[in-house]
Amino acid sequence: MAFSVLPSSPSIRSSISYPRSMVVSNKMSDNKINNVGEGFLSPPNKGIYKSQRSLQDLTVASVASRLPPPSVAEGHWHHSAWTSIRQERWEGELVVQGEIPLWLKGTYLRNGPGMWHIGDYNFRHLFDGYATLVKLHFEDGRLIAGHRQLESQAYQAAKKNQKICYREFSEVPKAENFLAYVGELASLFSGASLTDNANTGVVRLGDGRVVCLTETQKGSIVIDPETLETKGKFSYSDSLGGLIHSAHPIVTEEEFLTLLPDLVKPGYVVARMEKGSNERKVIGRVNCRGGPAPGWVHSFPVTQNYVVVPEMPLRYSAQNLLKAEPTPLYKFRWYPHNNAYMHVMCKATGKIVASVEVPLFVQFHFINAYEEKDEDGRVTAIIADCCEHNANTDILEKLRLNNLRSYNGEDVLPDARVGRFRIPFDGSPYGTLEAALDPNEHGRGMDMCTINPNYLGKKYRYAYACGAHRPCNFPNTITKIDFELKKAKNWYEEGTVPSEPFFVARPGAIEEDDGVVISVVSEKNGGAYALVLDGSTFQEIARAKFPYAIPYGLHGCWVPKN
Ligand SMILES: CC1=C[C@H](O/C=C(C)\C=C\C2=C(C)CCCC2(C)C)OC1=O
Ligand SMILES: CC(/C=C/C=O)=C\C=C\O
Numbered sequence: 001m002a003f004s005v006l007p008s009s010p011s012i013r014s015s016i017s018y019p020r021s022m023v024v025s026n027k028m029s030d031n032k033i034n035n036v037g038e039g040f041l042s043p044p045n046k047g048i049y050k051s052q053r054s055l056q057d058l059t060v061a062s063v064a065s066r067l068p069p070p071s072v073a074e075g076h077w078h079h080s081a082w083t084s085i086r087q088e089r090w091e092g093e094l095v096v097q098g099e100i101p102l103w104l105k106g107t108y109l110r111n112g113p114g115m116w117h118i119g120d121y122n123f124r125h126l127f128d129g130y131a132t133l134v135k136l137h138f139e140d141g142r143l144i145a146g147h148r149q150l151e152s153q154a155y156q157a158a159k160k161n162q163k164i165c166y167r168e169f170s171e172v173p174k175a176e177n178f179l180a181y182v183g184e185l186a187s188l189f190s191g192a193s194l195t196d197n198a199n200t201g202v203v204r205l206g207d208g209r210v211v212c213l214t215e216t217q218k219g220s221i222v223i224d225p226e227t228l229e230t231k232g233k234f235s236y237s238d239s240l241g242g243l244i245h246s247a248h249p250i251v252t253e254e255e256f257l258t259l260l261p262d263l264v265k266p267g268y269v270v271a272r273m274e275k276g277s278n279e280r281k282v283i284g285r286v287n288c289r290g291g292p293a294p295g296w297v298h299s300f301p302v303t304q305n306y307v308v309v310p311e312m313p314l315r316y317s318a319q320n321l322l323k324a325e326p327t328p329l330y331k332f333r334w335y336p337h338n339n340a341y342m343h344v345m346c347k348a349t350g351k352i353v354a355s356v357e358v359p360l361f362v363q364f365h366f367i368n369a370y371e372e373k374d375e376d377g378r379v380t381a382i383i384a385d386c387c388e389h390n391a392n393t394d395i396l397e398k399l400r401l402n403n404l405r406s407y408n409g410e411d412v413l414p415d416a417r418v419g420r421f422r423i424p425f426d427g428s429p430y431g432t433l434e435a436a437l438d439p440n441e442h443g444r445g446m447d448m449c450t451i452n453p454n455y456l457g458k459k460y461r462y463a464y465a466c467g468a469h470r471p472c473n474f475p476n477t478i479t480k481i482d483f484e485l486k487k488a489k490n491w492y493e494e495g496t497v498p499s500e501p502f503f504v505a506r507p508g509a510i511e512e513d514d515g516v517v518i519s520v521v522s523e524k525n526g527g528a529y530a531l532v533l534d535g536s537t538f539q540e541i542a543r544a545k546f547p548y549a550i551p552y553g554l555h556g557c558w559v560p561k562n
């Protein structure tokens with residue numbers, strides 16, 4: 001279903017003056033950064049700023065990028081979604097078209113890999129980019145927006161040395177010679193060469209600290225939610241050790257639950273950190289049933305009383321970790337013959353209460369989970385939903401920047417669905433996995449999901465995610481899934497790439513979908529806008545254009561205004 005957009009051209013005002021460094025050449029022959037961002041390049045009277053609080057003239061250091069070959073220049077090479085951010089930071093008020101509800105008071109923060117080159121070297125994979133934080137501060141119907149680069153050690157070192165200095169998702173520092181490589185290997189075992197580029201998510205802990213996260217534990221970095229300034233490492237004060245963890249801990253007002261994969265003795269440690277603490281305490285451990293390594297745990301679900309530990313056939317691979325060049329599945333390997341499993345751990349005791357074999361699956365993101373009960377209130381099963389890629393690992397390859405940028409109109413996004421696991425508690429050895437609704441409801445695209453956070457771990461009716469309006473090469477709709485009616489409502493605007501929808505409940509709401517859904521939308525010719533949809537009708541209620549291109553981003557959080 002296509003939605004109409006609000007009338008364009010609101011009364012436009014701009015008080016902006018363009019610093020010299022922002023006015024860049026738009027010629028394809030220049031070996032310079034070529035973002036072709038409408039907002040940056042258009043003359044001031046075409047700007048859409050309402051006012052300018054602080055425009056920082058901090059062009060990203062030496063951002064000369066190698067230009068695409070002319071044959072693909074007509075594709076999505078200049079889509080803002082896949083174009084590096086050009087400035088270190090910006091902040092300003094945006095003109096709002098439509099109406100932002102007056103109850104919406106607080107800041108939406110979004111993290112993501114927004115800078116994909118260093119010097120004249122272009123990164124290969126979407127997940128390699130240096131972290132860019134975006135903020136949307138809503139108050140009194142107004143919107144102050146901005147972005148800032150996260151000052152991780154990895155980003156600072158890359159800027160200083162003009163080369164990649166740490167191991168990213170697919171990129172590896174180039175060894176100068178064999179001896180250096182041996183040193184590199186040693187530092188890999190100690191974790192010293194792993195990145196701290198926290199480009200995946202951002203969470204607000206119960207005590208108010210805001211932390212950016214990625215797959216490496218050292219990539220836990222505290223930021224100031226107002227200025228987006230990097231404050232320093234979030235160091236875990238326990239001695240749990242290990243180098244990696246789930247990039248998606250479960251964070252509530254009271255606690256932080258995480259999974260630490262154990263690559264030495266294949267399994268997972270489930271740990272909990274209380275509000276206000278830096279110390280994780282072990283709840284329990286799950287041993288893998290398949291091998292030779294634990295499955296990738298980018299995310300995991302919880303119910304009110306249980307932690308669900310997935311054992312996906314896409315497993316970490318120590319061999320691939322050591323390789324200097326990316327392998328087809330990066331740091332992972334696909335082991336279909338070693339099966340797939342789901343384990344359930346009691347949160348209070350750490351005991352494994354169910355462990356079942358399930359059909360093969362591929363997911364990055366769990367949506368939610370809940371306990372199914374019989375009429376006496378006894379738990380009969382766990383229901384766990386995820387964005388499931390039909391047990392096909394191709395999606396990892398599709399997320400290479402070359403593929404995203406060279407889109408030519410072909411329908412190349414692999415099919416995905418809402419995968420619903422049922423993990424029975426009756427001792428039977430198998431669980432089931434089925435589509436929760438007809439995937440055609442959301443164009444057979446499905447990822448980047450969120451829910452009303454008040455329904456975490458509880459029976460729920462709605463999920464918000466990105467679906468597909470085909471043909472496409474990347475999820476390009478915002479979709480609202482109704483599990484009760486098995487229907488989806490889809491927001492779509494031609495040529496745009498919306499990032500993960502984020503639900504904010506209206507204070508005092510009774511209905512699960514009473515609230516708004518926020519997304520940052522990247523446009524094909526260099527623009528971007530903040531979008532607010534009504535959670536219930538899924539109609540657009542407001543949008544506000546950024547004065548420059550905002551690249552695609554991953555996950556976000558909400559910081560309420562006190
Ligand atoms: C998804 C998603 C992945 C991502 O990851 C970023 C990094 C730096 C991942 C690194 C690694 C693994 C995925 C496996 C184990 C090794 C290690 C190098 C730590 O960002 C994303 O959004
Ligand atoms: C962007 C993404 C998957 C898109 C698939 O269709 C995954 C991001 C992981 O954090």
Ligand SMILES: [Fe+2]
Pocket residue numbers: 200247248298364365554555
């Ligand atoms: Fe993720």
